[in-house]
Amino acid sequence: RGVEVVHGRFFDTVTARVPGRADAVVAAAREAGINLGPVDADHVRIACDEVTTPETLADVLGAFGVTDTGPVTTATTADSGVGALPDGLARTSEYLTHQVFHTYHSETAMLRYLRGLADSDYALDRGMIPLGSCTMKLNATTEMEAVTWPEFAGVHPFAPSADAEGYRVLIDQLSSWLAEVTGYDSVSLQPNAGSQGELAGLLAIRAYHRANGQPERDVCLIPSSAHGTNAASAVLAGMRVVVVACTDNGDVDLDDLRAKVDKHRDTLSAIMVTYPSTHGVYETGITELAEIVHAGGGQVYVDGANLNALLGLAKPGEFGGDVSHLNLHKTFCIPHGGGGPGVGPVAARAHLAPYLPNHPMEPSAGPETGVGPISEAPFGSASILPISWAYVRMMGAAGLTDATQVAVLAANYVAARLAPHFPVLYTGRDGLVAHECILDLRGLTKETGVTVDDVAKRLIDYGFHAPTMSFPVAGTLMMEPTESEDLAELDRFCDAMIAIRREIDEVAAGTWDVERSPLRGAPHTAEQLTGDWDLPYDRRTAVYPGRTRPKGKYFAPVRRIEGAYGDRNLVCSCPPVSSYES
Numbered sequence: 001r002g003v004e005v006v007h008g009r010f011f012d013t014v015t016a017r018v019p020g021r022a023d024a025v026v027a028a029a030r031e032a033g034i035n036l037g038p039v040d041a042d043h044v045r046i047a048c049d050e051v052t053t054p055e056t057l058a059d060v061l062g063a064f065g066v067t068d069t070g071p072v073t074t075a076t077t078a079d080s081g082v083g084a085l086p087d088g089l090a091r092t093s094e095y096l097t098h099q100v101f102h103t104y105h106s107e108t109a110m111l112r113y114l115r116g117l118a119d120s121d122y123a124l125d126r127g128m129i130p131l132g133s134c135t136m137k138l139n140a141t142t143e144m145e146a147v148t149w150p151e152f153a154g155v156h157p158f159a160p161s162a163d164a165e166g167y168r169v170l171i172d173q174l175s176s177w178l179a180e181v182t183g184y185d186s187v188s189l190q191p192n193a194g195s196q197g198e199l200a201g202l203l204a205i206r207a208y209h210r211a212n213g214q215p216e217r218d219v220c221l222i223p224s225s226a227h228g229t230n231a232a233s234a235v236l237a238g239m240r241v242v243v244v245a246c247t248d249n250g251d252v253d254l255d256d257l258r259a260k261v262d263k264h265r266d267t268l269s270a271i272m273v274t275y276p277s278t279h280g281v282y283e284t285g286i287t288e289l290a291e292i293v294h295a296g297g298g299q300v301y302v303d304g305a306n307l308n309a310l311l312g313l314a315k316p317g318e319f320g321g322d323v324s325h326l327n328l329h330k331t332f333c334i335p336h337g338g339g340g341p342g343v344g345p346v347a348a349r350a351h352l353a354p355y356l357p358n359h360p361m362e363p364s365a366g367p368e369t370g371v372g373p374i375s376e377a378p379f380g381s382a383s384i385l386p387i388s389w390a391y392v393r394m395m396g397a398a399g400l401t402d403a404t405q406v407a408v409l410a411a412n413y414v415a416a417r418l419a420p421h422f423p424v425l426y427t428g429r430d431g432l433v434a435h436e437c438i439l440d441l442r443g444l445t446k447e448t449g450v451t452v453d454d455v456a457k458r459l460i461d462y463g464f465h466a467p468t469m470s471f472p473v474a475g476t477l478m479m480e481p482t483e484s485e486d487l488a489e490l491d492r493f494c495d496a497m498i499a500i501r502r503e504i505d506e507v508a509a510g511t512w513d514v515e516r517s518p519l520r521g522a523p524h525t526a527e528q529l530t531g532d533w534d535l536p537y538d539r540r541t542a543v544y545p546g547r548t549r550p551k552g553k554y555f556a557p558v559r560r561i562e563g564a565y566g567d568r569n570l571v572c573s574c575p576p577v578s579s580y581e582s
């Protein structure tokens with residue numbers, strides 16, 4: 001129709017050549033309420049999807065000045081699609097053949113299918129998820145509601161900024177609040193995860209050293225207690241990892257730190273230190289640690305994933321940090337689990353701010369001197385920022401401080417109630433923990449054979465999600481109750497743990513052989529109850545232990561699986577081949 005398409009083969013996006021007319025075409029499309037993709041002065045990009053209507057296509061053609069099209073119909077669009085894909089790429093085999101795609105055809109059936117999935121799951125709407133390090137706190141309905149509004153959900157990441165002014169207000173306000181609570185000067189919301197924030201922060205440090213004429217500074221010190229992402233990010237950023245030892249009480253060993261800083265004085269780039277530490281303790285040596293590294297010419301990366309123990313009480317930017325990431329999907333209420341979505345803002349002091357992420361397609365998304373994009377969209381997972389915005393706005397400064405204090409109080413309550421039954425591995429000054437605590441089961445495991453897996457799985461029978469196992473110390477369990485659990489739920493949890501300790505004692509006393517104990521048998525399923533029963537404990541002990549009652553009982557849908565095997569082997573859970581037999 002007189003407009004040249006630059007490629008013969010395409011999928012959902014076509015680029016048209018309109019010499020000297022690109023701006024006019026884009027402007028005409030905007031008049032019709034359509035955003036086309038400007039490429040340069042001579043090219044315009046058009047992307048369609050499955051909800052693009054013939055009317056929209058007619059408007060697009062109009063913007064190009066093509067008027068003699070006759071009515072655009074789905075038939076013409078289907079025809080014009082023929083041959084757009086290279087022959088070899090057109091799929092001829094069947095797809096989406098799994099029965100799940102062909103079973104739920106009415107809304108009623110779909111609703112019940114989703115309900116069935118939810119029933120198999122243990123989520124926060126059922127009870128506490130004490131996963132240490134994960135901060136499984138309330139994701140309030142009010143916080144999440146705006147995510148469903150088309151004004152947020154329907155905006156394309158590359159929409160012209162004039163069409164996203166509300167987003168910009170929200171992004172600017174949230175950034176400035178995060179800067180204020182962390183004591184940093186500048187915040188980038190671009191990273192999609194804590195680990196991406198780490199990479200962004202380390203790239204900023206590298207760029208800073210380069211700008212100072214010291215590109216050889218590439219050693220990243222990481223304490224042995226660190227989260228696994230720290231070392232991975234350092235390697236991704238092209239750094240060499242040097243591990244710093246911890247003392248017996250779990251703190252970073254400052255003598256070892258001094259020695260390592262000395263040894264790598266000429267090549268020291270940074271330290272990555274988590275505060276409070278992944279051992280769940282406020283390390284009193286943190287400012288001294290920062291001074292030692294700074295004196296050695298290094299920068300201090302404070303992993304801020306544990307901000308739920310700090311917010312309103314202390315600011316990493318003020319106790320020695322040069323740069324940090326935060327996890328909005330932990331402390332700031334974005335729901336998480338199963339791998340996303342997340343936001344891991346990176347926050348930096350002024351000297352590193354010029355090296356935060358930016359974006360080639362959105363100049364306002366970062367500093368001109370930035371290190372480039374760390375994720376595809378200029379503002380990362382912007383559509384879930386309303387959750388964190390609402391959380392901060394509704395809590396206010398006093399509320400955030402309160403939340404931190406209650407979270408720390410709850411962790412200390414759990415630690416104090418459980419300490420007589422399971423040793424608490426690390427405590428800080430005055431025998432207190434921060435927002436989480438590690439219970440050491442290694443002694444009990446040695447004596448009785450009962451493992452952390454047994455305790456974690458048995459907690460499911462008692463109506464709880466398992467805590468974090470063997471992280472950051474193998475053979476231990478890490479609990480983080482958060483401020484969201486009330487005293488009754490904390491007590492229900494502690495009672496369950498104490499009851500489990502009594503069960504371990506029964507194993508120790510020889511009442512049950514560990515292999516045939518309710519601990520090793522956990523979790524017990526409903527199906528199991530109706531089958532043969534030759535276990536040395538009764539069915540009631542199996543499924544209604546302690547204070548568990550039939551009403552509201554959570555039944556695990558499956559018995560224990562071999563986690564390590566599953567992690568290493570891809571196992572297809574599709575229907576067996578025989579079920580396809582006609």
Ligand SMILES: *Cc1c(COP(=O)(O)O)cnc(C)c1O
Nearest residue numbers: 133193194195227229274303305
């Ligand atoms: C969760 C966590 C991270 C990583 O965050 P992701 O969003 O999972 O990438 C890093 N450090 C610590 C201490 C954490 O708890």
